[in-house]
Amino acid sequence: MAAMGLLAPNGRATGEVRFAGANLLTARESELNAIRGNTLAMVFQDPMTSLTPHMKVGRQLTEVLQRHRGLGKAAARDQAIAMLRRVQIPEPERRFVMYPHELSGGLRQRVMIAMALLCGPRLIIADEPTTALDVTVQAQILDLIRLARDETGTSIILITHDLGVVAGLADRVAVMYAGRIVETGEVRRIFKTPQHPYTQGLLACTPRLDDAATAALRTIPGQPPNLQRLPPGCAYHPRCPYVMDRCRTNRPALLPAAVGGMKACFLDDLHLKAAS
Ligand code: SF4
Known part of the structure; x- marks a missing residue:
């Protein structure tokens, strides 16, 4: 949350978060807005609370493309639906006009991943992306993240408590205890x-x-x-x-x-x- 400039008002972060030549902790809001959702994207733990509940899925996706890529409405719609299809959402045209609560947890997380991938980010921060899902859907979402990484070359910081997920996905690991890194190394x-x-x-x-x-x-x-x-x-x-x-x-x-x-x-x- 600190890296994305999304800490609560009473939160404090010290040190530096260097990304693409900028220190994100001291970047202005306008600089952060240009980076967030564009070259740096996030997949949150609980897609139910991180998607905007009163906005249709399609609008949440096209907004990213219109804002960061300057696309017109029709082109943004086409790209958003193509991305929903790419993350294996069945009947993407129908889901496009649905609200988040009309989708299952697994589909909502796929929407979050689609949103993160829309602008071809250099880095995705995925914060416990499978915690809220049942085991079968967890495996599908992890496959999807792996596929996205392999297809696009995007780097992923994956935050997880699940050592099986670490073994299956990570190249390098940082083990944290009490808020500090205690060990790092190749997986x-x-x-x-x-x-x-x-x-x-x-x-x-x-x-x-x-x-x-x-x-x-x-x-x-x-x-x-x-x-x-x-x-x-x-x-x-x-x-x-x-x-x-x-x-x-x-x-x-x-x-x-x-x-x-x-x-x-x-x-x-x-x-x-x-x-x-
Ligand atoms: S041995 Fe290492 S991990 Fe254990 S208490 Fe000492 S410094 Fe900490």
Whole structure:
């Protein structure tokens, strides 16, 4: 939300968000309006609340094309319907004149993806795009995102809690805990040799089909921290099996890890320690 300039009035963002030569955090509203929905698009978590409920689907799509591409009404309509067809919405002409509440959750999310793709963005931020959907529709939407990426070359920042989705879609991963990145790296490396205890904990909690009959579901002990009162030092220290004295007072910086990628942890060679 900070990157898109959509934080609530009481929200604050510090640092920089650099995109296409601009710092989005300090960009003027007019600059942001030229970027949003154009070179930078977003697919929100819940399409029911992110589509405008009193506007027909078609108008929400054509508005993007008229505003950012300067198309006339008829050309925008043709392109919007073509895009609905491309994201595999059946009977796109009929859906074009419907309101969001007349569509299923899966179709609404397809409309959101169509809207994001309309102007050929360089980057799409997809925030838990499948959370509100049932499992079958989730798989269809993920296929669609994969297809869109492969066809258009658009980069995607995918925000998700689902490690299966990460494994299936991502090239590079940033694992976050308590609002900070604790580990980054290439997806295969993260799954094979996670370097941060939190990443290890997450992966250990993933249910496996081959031990489902015998193993209880695992969890990471303790509770996620209150973000308004983070513990001092490493935010993960109250839950970390490797906690050391300095972890309780000093916050580890995100630094290059020996096996590639980066990690924010005082431990060295965690994968060796974990394996021993
Ligand atoms: S810095 Fe310390 S508490 Fe934090 S993850 Fe590493 S070992 Fe655990």
